[in-house]
Amino acid sequence: MSELLDTREERQEILKGIIRDLHAGKDLEELKQRFARLIRNVSPGEIAALESRLIAEGMPEEEIKRLCDVHVALFKESLAEQQMDTTPPGHPVHTFRLENDAIRGVVEALRKLLGQIKAGDKEGQEVFRQLKEDIKKELARLAEIDKHFLRKEHQLFPLLERRGVYGPPKVMWQLHDDIRDMLKKVTRAVDEDDLATVINQGNELLTAIGEMINKEESILFPMALEKLTPSDWVEVRRGEEEIGYALVSPGNEWRPRQAAGTAPDAQEKEGPAGAIELATGRLTPEQVNLLLTHLPVDITFVDENDNVRYYSAGKHRIFTRSPAIIGRKVQNCHPPASVHVVEKILAEFRDGTKSEAEFWLTMNGRFIHIRYFAVRDAEGRYRGVVEVTQDVTDIRALEGEKRLLDW
Numbered sequence: 001m002s003e004l005l006d007t008r009e010e011r012q013e014i015l016k017g018i019i020r021d022l023h024a025g026k027d028l029e030e031l032k033q034r035f036a037r038l039i040r041n042v043s044p045g046e047i048a049a050l051e052s053r054l055i056a057e058g059m060p061e062e063e064i065k066r067l068c069d070v071h072v073a074l075f076k077e078s079l080a081e082q083q084m085d086t087t088p089p090g091h092p093v094h095t096f097r098l099e100n101d102a103i104r105g106v107v108e109a110l111r112k113l114l115g116q117i118k119a120g121d122k123e124g125q126e127v128f129r130q131l132k133e134d135i136k137k138e139l140a141r142l143a144e145i146d147k148h149f150l151r152k153e154h155q156l157f158p159l160l161e162r163r164g165v166y167g168p169p170k171v172m173w174q175l176h177d178d179i180r181d182m183l184k185k186v187t188r189a190v191d192e193d194d195l196a197t198v199i200n201q202g203n204e205l206l207t208a209i210g211e212m213i214n215k216e217e218s219i220l221f222p223m224a225l226e227k228l229t230p231s232d233w234v235e236v237r238r239g240e241e242e243i244g245y246a247l248v249s250p251g252n253e254w255r256p257r258q259a260a261g262t263a264p265d266a267q268e269k270e271g272p273a274g275a276i277e278l279a280t281g282r283l284t285p286e287q288v289n290l291l292l293t294h295l296p297v298d299i300t301f302v303d304e305n306d307n308v309r310y311y312s313a314g315k316h317r318i319f320t321r322s323p324a325i326i327g328r329k330v331q332n333c334h335p336p337a338s339v340h341v342v343e344k345i346l347a348e349f350r351d352g353t354k355s356e357a358e359f360w361l362t363m364n365g366r367f368i369h370i371r372y373f374a375v376r377d378a379e380g381r382y383r384g385v386v387e388v389t390q391d392v393t394d395i396r397a398l399e400g401e402k403r404l405l406d407w
Contacts, residue, residue: 056167089251092156092236093221099148100213102247107206110138114202117195128195135198139187144246145209149176152220155239159232160224168220172212179208298389301375302330304382306346318368318389349374350382367393 018031087094113135118124128135153176157169182205189197228236240250275282283291292299292312298319301310308328311321325333334342348354355374360367369392375384 087225088254090237090254092151092233092240093225094254095240095245095248095250096148096151096216096221098248098250099145099246100216103142103145103148103209104213106138106142106247107209110135110142110202111206113138114199114206117199125195128193128198132190132193135190136187139183139190141247142209143183143187145183146180146246147244148246149180150243151240151245152176154243155236156224159228159236163227163232165223165227168223172215172220175208175212175215179205179212182208296390298387300387301384302387303384304350306330308333309384318363318391345372346385349385352380352382365393366391367396 018034022028022031087097089095089098113131116131117127153169153173157173160166160169182201186198186202186205188194189201237254272282272284272287275284276288293314295312295314297312298314298317298321299310299312300308300321303309306329308325308330311325313321330346331339331342345354345357348357349372352374355376356371358369358371360369362368369390371388373386373388374382375386377383
């Protein structure tokens with residue numbers, strides 16, 4: 001067998017063997033030596049493919065997650081030798097890296113603050129009292145990391161999955177949630193003056209964030225640049241504004257224009273045959289009907305001319321509707337005694353002075369919530385009103401939290 005293996009398949013098999021030995025508890029240093037001896041170069045894309053294959057072959061995602069940091073340490077020296085791709089300001093990866101620089105600054109500020117406190121003694125309590133507001137301020141800034149995570153989860157990960165990369169996004173999303181939970185615990189501990197938790201969980205949180213940044217810089221971003229097409233990055237960029245950015249503003253040198261010859265694959269983008277193009281997706285008329293009739297609310301839509309154009313024919317409507325009302329003036333669908341209320345709502349919606357009206361009542365022992373929303377187009381023109389009716393009896397009775405499925 002050659003001292004240095006060059007083919008991708010051979011490298012994958014060697015990598016899998018090393019990772020399996022790692023998960024079996026063998027010595028990290030010995031495995032790093034094996035890695036250096038047997039493999040000359042490994043790309044971030046190969047590590048991503050490796051994790052995906054291990055998951056596909058039955059290794060639990062939790063196990064991949066548990067030793068994810070060790071994976072990075074194992075391949076760190078090889079990855080460090082590879083040149084980092086550069087992206088212009090405005091490119092999603094450039095923005096992610098810019099955010100990481102800002103997040104590192106917050107992590108360092110918090111680490112210094114926590115380093116001034118000694119848990120368990122009176123002096124430490126006094127120092128904590130003096131630094132409490134500064135710690136809360138930095139934790140609030142650190143909470144902006146959620147926007148960084150959300151853009152990864154909802155903008156970057158879907159495109160990676162489209163290109164066949166499943167393992168790393170799944171593992172990384174779990175790590176995001178771990179960091180979110182730790183941040184909540186530390187923030188709550190500060191409010192409750194729980195100094196031991198602030199220090200112990202706080203330092204654990206800062207370490208986890210540092211390791212996450214290392215995973216992004218070493219593996220995720222280079223792998224994404226390797227896997228995604230120019231049109232993919234256009235799609236990632238177009239959705240970023242809705243989520244927002246963590247502590248920074250993106251540059252503008254890279255602009256998300258669709259380049260010729262880089263259109264997304266038709267099969268990926270067009271959806272089912274006969275699909276209707278919507279603002280954020282494509283659905284067939286059947287899917288639209290199914291969606292609307294399965295919502296836990298009754299919906300009625302009246303157009304800008306006060307004509308009823310649609311109602312959702314769900315199985316358990318609260319107020320009776322029949323096909324005969326389609327095309328009927330909405331004023332004629334109400335008792336004469338309440339028409340003046342309908343007219344007032346429509347007039348205020350049409351003039352733009354109001355955009356929402358709500359009512360609630362008890363009917364047959366159930367609490368019913370009724371809301372009316374003005375519908376306006378992108379230019380702000382009045383296009384009608386949607387009525388949403390919901391039985392909220394059971395919702396009003398909820399208490400505490402339910403986070404686990406109890407089927």
